[in-house]
Amino acid sequence: xxxxxxxxxxxxxxxxxxxxxxxxxDRLELSVAYGLILLAIWTPxxxxxxxxxxxxxxxxxxxxxxxxxxxTLGMSSTGFLRSLWVVGAAFLLAFSAGLLASxxxxxxxxxxxxxxxxxxxxxxxxxxxxxxxxxxxxLLRLLRLLPDRKTAMMAAACMFAVVHLPNPIxxxxxxxxxxxxxxxxxxxxxxxxxAMAHAILGTCLAITIPGPVVHHMxxxxxxxxxxxxxxxxxxxxxxxxxxxxxxxxxTRRSWxxxxx
Numbered sequence: 001x002x003x004x005x006x007x008x009x010x011x012x013x014x015x016x017x018x019x020x021x022x023x024x025x026d027r028l029e030l031s032v033a034y035g036l037i038l039l040a041i042w043t044p045x046x047x048x049x050x051x052x053x054x055x056x057x058x059x060x061x062x063x064x065x066x067x068x069x070x071x072t073l074g075m076s077s078t079g080f081l082r083s084l085w086v087v088g089a090a091f092l093l094a095f096s097a098g099l100l101a102s103x104x105x106x107x108x109x110x111x112x113x114x115x116x117x118x119x120x121x122x123x124x125x126x127x128x129x130x131x132x133x134x135x136x137x138x139l140l141r142l143l144r145l146l147p148d149r150k151t152a153m154m155a156a157a158c159m160f161a162v163v164h165l166p167n168p169i170x171x172x173x174x175x176x177x178x179x180x181x182x183x184x185x186x187x188x189x190x191x192x193x194x195a196m197a198h199a200i201l202g203t204c205l206a207i208t209i210p211g212p213v214v215h216h217m218x219x220x221x222x223x224x225x226x227x228x229x230x231x232x233x234x235x236x237x238x239x240x241x242x243x244x245x246x247x248x249x250x251t252r253r254s255w256x257x258x259x260x
Contacts, residue, residue, distance in 0.1 A: 026141040026145055037133075040052045040054075042221050048221075059133065071189065072140065072189075074185060075136070076190075079189050079190040080193060082188055083187075083194075086193050090200040093201065098204065101208035106208060124199040134160050134182070135182065135191060139156040142156050149186065153179060157174075157182060160175070160178035167215060167217075173205070177201070
C-alpha cells in the first residue's frame, strides 16, 4: 500500500473525511455519556450505582480512545501557577460566606472534625471528576462540534446545569460556575486549580445553606424524594443545628450521591 510522504500535505478530501469521522465519534461519545449520566441521576438505587459505573467506564474508554494529550485535557503543570489565584478567590469567597452564615446561624458542619475532613476529601475527588467531565470531556468535544468557543462554552455550562435539576439553587449556581470554569480552562488549560476551587465552593455551599433548603445537595430523583426533617420550633432549629444535622445522617443518601 502506498503511503503519503510526510513532507506532503494530506489531500483536502482526506482531511474532510478525517474531520467528519472525528465529529461523528464526538457526537457518539457525548450522547452516550450524557445519556448514561441523566439515567443515573433519575434512576433509584441500586440501578443508579450500576448506571453511574457504566457512565464512568464509557467516559474513561472514550477518553482513552480519543486521547488528545495530558496538556489538552488540562492535566499537566501548564498554567498551574498562573491560575492559583482562582483557588485563592474561591477561598476568600467561601470564608466570607462562612462568616455571613455564622451571623445568620445557618452554618453547620458534621459533629466530628474527622468526619468533616473525610467528607471534604471525598468531595474533593468528586469535584475533580466533575471538572474533568465538564472541561476535559464535554467542552473539548463541543469545541470541535460547534462553530465557536462562546457557543461551546454556553452549551457545556447548560449541560452541566441540567444534570443538577430540579434543585433550583444548584442549577443556577452550576450554570454560572460552568460558564466561568470553561473560560478559565481555555485561558489557563489547568484542571487542578479549577477542581480545587470547585471543592472549596461546593463544601462552602453544603455547610452554609441549611440542608432542608438545598435538600442536602441532592439532584434528580434524590431531590424529589428527599424526606423533610422533623418539625421544630425556630429556636430549637437555631440552637441545635449541628445536632440534628448529625442525627439525620443515617437517613441521607451516601455523600457521593448527595454531591452537586
